[in-house]
Amino acid sequence: MKTSFGEYIRKLRTENGMTLTQLAAQLELDSANLSKIENGKRDFDEKRLEKLAGVFSLKLDDIKIEFFSDLFAKKIYENNCSMETLMVAEEKVNYLKSKNVKQGEIKFNTNE
Amino acid sequence: MKTSFGEYIRKLRTENGMTLTQLAAQLELDSANLSKIENGKRDFDEKRLEKLAGVFSLKLDDIKIEFFSDLFAKKIYENNCSMETLMVAEEKVNYLKSKNVKQGEIKFNTNE
């Protein structure tokens, strides 16, 4: 299993026979920095996720899963968090969603 | 269910009959900023988690669950991530842990 988002990008890139320079150009990124990203020495910038999906014709949703799961896993590992953290996070997402559905039902649409 | 870490702090504080000023002092924080934190207008600084646990005699591990689950939930909600993200994160944490165990078994202890 690929863990780091950097490895994930490198896999995509090499499988598609691209050089760092080529991919970096498409991502509007310095190839030296892309190298660091692939080697886990820098973080991939969230705002380029769409571009990345575009280059490899992947679904943005799938890329986001890779990206954010990596973020969370690292935080948990670095901070020695209990696995329960993820369960509680799930509950909280559900709570946030339900809360907003309710708001949507009750309140007027103020914009648009 | 309490969702935000700010609400969590506020609950702790009021249940213990403290004012913003009192808690802020213990956390070595400006009371105005603590107010913003409780109202979700600023983030609580990770480096003060220990202090917070100390003030209320709570286990740091439990506070970390609250803190990080909140972080993750907000990211997922804001970015409209699939719930699968959390499952994948779990796998990745397990992978990171097993990887490090293996390293620990194989390589020499370089420090201490």
Next chain:
DNA sequence: TTTATATTTGTCAAATATTGACAAGTCTTA
């Protein structure tokens, strides 16, 4: 009401962190 205390909000500069860019290095491999 007035007064005192608690809380909230706005702002801003200082401290931190992230990013983009480039030079110089190593590693392949032809």
Next chain:
DNA sequence: TAAGACTTGTCAATATTTGACAAATATAAA
């Protein structure tokens, strides 16, 4: 060894976060 691919180090520019303070608004007791 020459060329291209990749890595590493550095640094200024940007962006974000933080600490601090003033001022506004609650809240509650006298």
